[in-house]
Amino acid sequence: MILSVALFSLGTVNAFAQEAAAAVEETETVAAEAAEAEVAVETVAAETEIAGESMHHILMQKFLEGGWGWMLPVLLCLVIGLAVAIERILFLSLSTINSKKLIDAVEEALRNGGIEAAKDVCRNTRGPIASIYYQGLDRYEQGLDAVEKAVVSYGSVQTGQMESGLSWIGLFIALSPMLGFMGTVVGMIGAFDAIQAAGDISPTLVAGGIKVALLTTLMGLIAAVILQLFYNYIVSKIDSLVNDMEDSSITLMDILTAYSKK
Numbered sequence: 001m002i003l004s005v006a007l008f009s010l011g012t013v014n015a016f017a018q019e020a021a022a023a024v025e026e027t028e029t030v031a032a033e034a035a036e037a038e039v040a041v042e043t044v045a046a047e048t049e050i051a052g053e054s055m056h057h058i059l060m061q062k063f064l065e066g067g068w069g070w071m072l073p074v075l076l077c078l079v080i081g082l083a084v085a086i087e088r089i090l091f092l093s094l095s096t097i098n099s100k101k102l103i104d105a106v107e108e109a110l111r112n113g114g115i116e117a118a119k120d121v122c123r124n125t126r127g128p129i130a131s132i133y134y135q136g137l138d139r140y141e142q143g144l145d146a147v148e149k150a151v152v153s154y155g156s157v158q159t160g161q162m163e164s165g166l167s168w169i170g171l172f173i174a175l176s177p178m179l180g181f182m183g184t185v186v187g188m189i190g191a192f193d194a195i196q197a198a199g200d201i202s203p204t205l206v207a208g209g210i211k212v213a214l215l216t217t218l219m220g221l222i223a224a225v226i227l228q229l230f231y232n233y234i235v236s237k238i239d240s241l242v243n244d245m246e247d248s249s250i251t252l253m254d255i256l257t258a259y260s261k262k
Contacts, residue, residue: 070179070180070182070183070186070212070216070219071183071215071216071219073179074176074179074180074216074219074220074223075219075223077172077175077176077179077223077227078172078176078222078223078226078227080168080172081168081169081172081173081176081223081227081230082226082227082230084165084168084169084172085169085227085230085231085234087165088164088165088166088169088234089230089233089234089237091162092162092234092237092238092241094126094127095126095127095128095162095241096127096237096241097125097126097127097129097130099129099244099247099248102121102122102125102127102129102130102133102248103248103251103252103255105121105125106118106121106122106133106137106252106255107255109121110255110259115137115140115141118133118137119134119137119138122134122137128155128158128159128161128162128241128245129244129245129248131154131158132151132154132155132158132245132248132249132252133248133252135150135151135154136148136150136151136154136249136252136253136256137256138150140256144253144256144257144260147252147253147256148253151249151252151253152249155245155246155249158245159238159242159245162238162241162242163238166231166234166235169227169230169231169234170231172223172227173224173227173228173231174224176219176220176221176223176224176227177217177220177221177223177224178220179216179220180216180217180218180219180220180221180223181216181217181220182216183212183213183215183216183217183220184213184214184216184217185213186212186213187210187211187212187213187214187216188210188213190212
């Protein structure tokens with residue numbers, strides 16, 4: 001009996017020992033996997049940082065190889081064009097409002113407080129639509145014909161304000177590749193001058209000039225493509241706002257026509 005109890009106790013102890021060993025082994029495995037994952041993350045971060053520094057170094061090197069005389073004007077065109085484009089985007093974003101909400105507010109103000117209350121609503125609302133509404137309401141006493149003329153005239157003024165600066169972006173879009181192509185011509189002339197001076201056609205003689213030509217052309221095309229994307233976005237935004245202005249102006253005339261009949 002005592003021997004049986006001893007054997008049972010010994011088996012239990014062995015089982016617990018095996019479970020504890022398995023638990024320790026599993027813990028060590030998890031810790032090892034966590035360490036490997038941490039090392040992998042650090043490796044990826046280091047590779048990403050190296051790649052970023054390498055890309056920055058390559059871009060700076062290519063910029064210098066293209067020559068300051070031609071690469072810098074193209075870069076200035078890109079920077080100034082982007083500044084104008086961002087300013088236009090911010091202006092148009094601030095000019096965009098919920099026109100339906102404004103129309104409802106003007107109608108409610110007309111019902112409750114008349115023309116002056118509606119003018120106050122427009123005065124306290126930003127955007128070209130509110131400005132057009134204010135100009136139309138301000139001439140209500142002169143008749144609906146005067147209101148219509150004011151809405152049309154001031155709509156043209158607001159459209160001109162929204163399109164302000166687009167001509168500069170268009171200029172930089174055209175100027176960037178022109179400067180790049182000019183650098184191309186100058187680089188090729190330098191290559192042929194080297195050939196003429198040496199009296200022999202050698203790849204080492206023309207490589208420098210051709211490289212300058214290709215780099216300036218590439219820089220000019222990249223600047224033009226970037227600015228063209230911003231230009232098209234701004235134009236589409238202006239078209240959307242102009243359509244909204246026209247629809248809202250028609251709605252304003254309908255509202256004032258109905259108000260005048262009361």
